[in-house]
Amino acid sequence: MFASDVLVAQNIGFAIIATIMVIGALRVVTTNNVVHAALWLVVVLAGAAAQYVLLAAEFVAITQVLVYIGAVMVLFLFGTMLTRTRIGAESDLNNKNLFFGIFVALTLFVAMAMALNSEFGSEKMPANPAVATTQEISDQIFGPYLLPFWALSFVLLAAVVGAIVLARRD
Amino acid sequence: MLAEATEAALKSGWFLEHAWAIPVIPALSFFLIIFFGKRMPKKGSEFGVASMIGALIFAGGAAFQWIQRVNGAPEEAFVSPVVKTWTWWQNSGITFGIGQHVDGLTVAILLVVAFISTLVQVYSLEYLRGDRRYTHFFASLTLFSAGMLNMVVAENMIQLILGWEIMGLCSFLLIGHWWEEGANSRAALKAFFTTRTGDIGLLTGTAILFFSANEWTTKTLGVSGFSIRGLSSWALSGDPGHAAITMGAIALFIAAIGKSGQFPLHTWLPDAMAGPTPVSSLLHSSTMVVAGVFLVARLYPVFFKGMDILGGSANFIVVIGGITIVIAALLAFVQTDIKKVLAYSTVSQLGYMMMGLGAGAWLPAVFHIFTHAFFKACLFLGAGSISHSSSHHSFEMKKDMGGLRKFMPITFGTWIVSTLALCGVFPFSGFFSKDEIIDNVGHNGYNVFMIVGLAGAFLTAAYMTRATYLTFFGQPRGASAGEHHEEESQDSHAVHDDRADHGHDTHDSHDAHASHGPRESGWLITVPLVILATLALGSGFLNAAPFGEKWENFKKWVEPSAEVVNPTGIAYVVGGVGEARVASDTPTDSTVVEGEDSTVVEDEAHSEMLEATTASGEDTHSSESVHHESPCGTETPEQGVCAAPQLSHAPFKWSKAGLSMLIVLAGFLLSLFVCIQLYEKKNEKFVGLTERNKALGFGYKLLVNKYYLDVLYEKIIVRSIAHPIAGAVYWFNQKVLDGVVNGAGTTAKTIAGWVYRNIDQRVVDGAVNGTGSVAQGAGSALRPVQSGKVNQYGALLFGAAAIGALVLVIVNT
Amino acid sequence: MLVNQFLLLAAVLFCIGVYGVIARKNAVLVLMSIELILNSVNINLLAFSMRNGSLDGHTFALYIIAIAAAEVGVGLAMVLLMYRNRRSIDLDELSEMKG
Incomplete structure (x- = not known):
């Protein structure tokens, strides 16, 4: 699969990060400790941010770190702590759909892998991609994609109001 | 000063530009x-009526200027529509415009809608006096008009869909205006879903x-593929593939079927009579329900090509129209509710x-929209007047x-x-439109459908005679006779109209109705009636084919000429403001007329206005000969684009008109005879005939049950789709999922259990328990699908x- | 670098997320699994963005991050409410909607 450019530093970086991400993701869905799961998720999200850098998407990578690791993870940890009486290992985090879940995940992966291999085979990324500047991205967001941006603003507003309404105590 | 300004505005085409x-x-x-409605002295109705009068003035001005423009143009010339576009919003390359497309069809329908809306709002001032949701009623009515x-x-x-859906919403709101009664809200839901x-x-x-x-329109005309002008020209250009335009036309026609109550989706319209009578009069008879017809007329080239109209064989539109004429007319015979007869x-x-449009009789069909609006609105308002003042808010004729x-x-x-106009009696307006439809359908070779049309005319005359007889002749019955049947609410349809609100709010006036007996309604009701009746009598003369070409004004004003016109500039620029920019060098940009620019362009447009109606296409076609055939519709235009297919008109013959008059007369007389025998003399040969004669009884039952279409939709189709899906999911859930989890042991146990239940229990307990458990099993069978578990x-x-x-x-690899 | 390596990584993460959604019964863990799925989609978007040399993928990746933040906010509020009412966030016990 990796041809002559197997020694390129980017590929090595990708392989290491990808391995860490897959391991982390597997731990997120198998660990018996909710707090550990959250911390493993941090590993996966950080790995994803690193992959974004490899993909010449630095602004997205920074946003990923800020929003996901900074805000979402804190939310998760708060959520965990507010809803658990005891922090530590538990035995019954999985339900009886375990085997069906494995079956579905494997089927999906086989389907996607087959499709991807037949479609992209050994197609290569462009050699020297231009790094997307923040200005270009902002031109995109506030230019042709302004309407989705507005819609998104409303979604966020609704989410803020909804979260407050749901969580307030009365 | 004001007079000068008005005169200048009228001359310049200002109203057309600002349609x-x-x-x-x-x-x-x-x-x-x-x-602010609730705080106003008249509870907001003044805004509604004033805005409708404003819209009527604008529409009248536009119609006047359009007529001037057409009269100023040479014979047979293509008078280009007045098109304006602004960018509404855009998303990644696709621009959605909003604007106006004003031609003869537009101004005719605008005038009708604004006019009927105004009269109905005036009528509602009296009809809904004291209603609890008076303000909301006027708000919905005004939004509907918008x-x-x-x-x-x-x-x-896109803009058309916007208006279309606003109408649907308002229809829902207004049918369910008195939603406290279950039947009304059910009718509203049914109308909405259908x-x-x-x-x-x-x-x-x-x-x-x-x-x-999109590709063709952008390249040739510089407009998007949503544009009505673009689509019309595209359809006739020879560019569209057969499959694409056929599929598109069929899909659009399905929408028209739903909105215009065509078979088989007509079932919602009679139920929609649960709304207040002004609503039935405005939405469900004269304006909203013709939206489907309007859609077909508006994009007529698309349907012309897509459905192969005039192609020699019967097409989808003409078949649906023909079926609808007959089945609906038959259903009108078994109704006892006056509004349902009208529905x-x-x-x-x-x-x-629809039949007229499907058979190439475009102009008579559009003219029928025009005349039908007046007389049908008048009939509905008349029915409302009866129930309001005489029959104690009941619509039961019998x-x-x-x-x-x-x-x-x-x-x-x-x-x-x-009624005479509806039946198409000379010289009432219906004659000039309906008879023309029948005549042209036959002229274009659809002989079967001409007979269907004549049969429909016969049935129309007969059921209207029955309704008129039951309402206005004979002896007063029930509420009209002063009887005070206070609580007959078991018949929800009979009392559904404004009994509900009067009963709640103004119980005194409600009682007063019964005490004074039947009387004429107040002037707010009778004035609109008289105006509409005058138009029902007179509007036909706008296109009185029998009196020769001079009288066919509507045809001259409304029917677009099937000329080949030059797409790059002249054709659409002559219209005025919006298109002045089409002529600029880059066609893709020119569709966008920015707000601030339009004022600049307007000044240029004013000066051009006098010559604005000059026609184009003289270079390709001589316009001297009156009956020359344009290639539009039949061949691919070579040096330009077409805006309308070439249609032919049947020459008027008194013999044909006489035949249809005779048929209508036969309908009157036969129906009158049966009515007198049945209701007046109680002739034993007729009374109870449906119980004695099997064939008649079957027909009657079929009609009373509305051909069992409701049963088909609600019981059979919904069930046959919903139940197997539910069953399949249940099966999958039970057999596959649990099977995987529980494995072979469970399977063995299930088989053992099945043997136990079926052999031991069923056989022993016998048939009595069996029947019960089957029913119970069917009930509980669907339950476990909804396990309530998110993961599942x-x-x-x-x-x-x-x-x-x-x-x-x-499959793909 | 191959296009496929990023797409396959995204596919793996997606499938792990799907497994988590199906197999976990703790509500917070299900939310985390959904985050995995969303991230795999982002990787895909950015990979295609680089392949095609356009910026559309970046824009939508940012939108997805925003949506994910909103989703976690509302989701955790719901989990909190659930816990307050039932002293448990076990999804298997939430079956009042059972037919």
């Missing part, structure tokens, strides 16, 4: 009513046409319009009416005029997606 303001006025008024006017004036399909079923076709059709036409009559008349002609002379007179739902979702993806991958 977009016609829907804007009621839209603004809607917000005024919603926000939506309809917007649809009519729409420049592109028309929504058709609206799927509208979206699909628009999408199909956009993707097939089925509306369905039947809409069938005439129970609560009869002999009213003595008490309500004005209502009776207007009713008779409108997720598992099913992803499992189905995974298997589907796998199948797709395997």
Whole structure:
């Protein structure tokens, strides 16, 4: 699969990060400790941010770190702590759909892998991609994609109001 | 000063340029009513009526200027529509415009809608006096007018859909105006869902046409594939593939079926009579339900090509129209509710319009929209007048009416005029439109459908005679006779109209109705009736074919000429403001007329206005010969584009008109004879005939049950789709999922249990328990699908997606 | 670098997320699994963005991050409410909607 450019530093970086991400993701869905799961998720999200850098998407990578690791993870940890009486290992985090879940995940992966291999085979990324500047991205967001941006603003507003309404105590 | 300004405005084409303001006025008024209506002295109705008068003035001005423009143009010349476009919003390359497309069809329908809306709002001032949701009623009515006017004036399909859906929403709100009664809210839901079923076709059709036409329209005309002008020209250009335009036309026609109450989606329209009578009069007879017909007329080239109209064989539109005429007219015979008779009559008349459009009789069909609006609105308002003042808010003809002609002379007179117009009696307006449809359908070679049309005319005359007889002749019965049947609410339809609100709020006036007996309604009701009746009598002379070409003004003003016109500039620039920019060098940019620019362009336009109607295409065609054939519609135009297909008109013959008059007369007489025998003399040969004669009884039962279409939709179709799906999911859930988890042991146990239950229990307990348990089993069979567990739902979702993806991958590789 | 390596990584993460959604019964863990799925989609978007040399993928990746933040906010509020009412966030016990 990796041809002559197997020694390129980017590929090595990708392989290491990808391995860490897959391991982390597997731990997120198998660990018996909710707090550990959250911390493993941090590993996966950080790995994803690193992959974004490899993909010449630095602004997205920074946003990923800020929003996901900074805000979402804190939310998760708060959520965990507010809803658990005891922090530590538990035995019954999985339900009886375990085997069906494995079956579905494997089927999906086989389907996607087959499709991807037949479609992209050994197609290569462009050699020297231009790094997307923040200005270009902002031109995109506030230019042709302004309407989705507005819609998104409303979604966020609704989410803020909804979260407050749901969580307030009365 | 003001007079000068008005005169200048009239001369310059100002109203045509500003036709977009016609829907804007009621839209603004809607917000005024919603926000300030309750604090106003008249509870917001003044905004509604004022805005409708404003819209009427604008529409009248536009119509006047359009007529001037056509009269100023040479004979047979193509008078280009006045098109204006602004960018509404854009998303990644696709621009959605909003604007106006004003031509003869637009101004005719605008005028009708604004006019009927105004009269109905005036009428409602009296009819809904004291209603609890008086303000909301006027708000919905005004919003409806805004939506309809917007649809009519729409420049592109997106704008048309916007207006179309606003109408659907308002229809829902207004049918369910008295939603406290279950029947009303059910009718509102039924109307909404049935028309929504058709609206799927509208979206699909628009999408199909956009993707097939966009390239051509952008290149040739510099407009998007949503543009009505673009789509019309595209359809006749020879560019569209056969499959694309056929699919698009069929999908759009499905929308028209739903909205215009055509068979088989007509079932919602009679139920929609649960709304207040002004609503039935405005939405469900004269304006909203013709939206489907309007859609077909508006994009006529698309349907012309897509459905192969005039192609020699019967097409989808003409077949649906023909079926609708007959089945709806038959249904009108078994109704006892006067509004339902009128509703089925509306369905039947809409069938005439569709049949006319399907058979290439474009102009008579559009003219029928025009005349039908007046006399049908008049009939509905007459029915409302009867129930309001005489029959104690009942619409039951057999129970609560009869002999009213003595008490309500004005209502009776207007009713008779409108009935004669509806039946198409010379010289009432219906004659000039309906007879022309029948005549042209035959002329274009659809002989079977001409006979269907004549049969429909016979049936129309007969059922209207029956309704008139039951309402106005004979002896007063029930509420009309002064009987005070206070609590007959078991018959929800009989008392559904404004009994509900009077009963709650003004119980005194409610009692007063019964004490004074039948009487004529107040002037707020009779004045609109008289105006409408006058138009029902007179509007036909706008296109009086029998008196020769000089009288065919409507044809001259409304029918677009099938000229080949030059797409790059002249053709559409002459129209005025919006298109002045089309001529600029880059066609893709020129569709966008920015707000601030338009004022600049306007000044240029004013100076050009006098020569604005000069026609184009003289270079390709001589316009001297009156009956020359344009290639539009039949061949591919070579040096330009077409805007309308070439249609032919049947020459008028008194012999044919005489034949249809005889048929109508036969309908009158036969029906009158049966009515007198049945209701007056109680002739034993006729009374109870449906119980004695099996064939008649069967027919009667079929009609009373509305051909069992409701049963088909609600019981059979919904069940046959919903139940197997539920069953399959249940099966999958039980057998596959649990099977995987529980494995072979459970299977063995299940088999053992099955043997135990079936052999031991069923056989022992016998047939008695068996029947019960089957019913119970069927009931509980569907329950476990809804396990309530989120994970399980997720598992099913992803499992189905995974298997589907796998199948797709395997099939494709 | 191959296009496929990023797409396959995204596919792996997606499938792990799907497994988590199906197999976990703790509500917070299900939310985390959904985050995995969303991130795999982002990787895909950015990979295609680089392949095609356009910026559309970046824009939508940012939108997805925003949506994910909103989703977690509302989701955790719901989990909190659930816990307050039932002293448990076990999804298997939430079956009042059972037919």
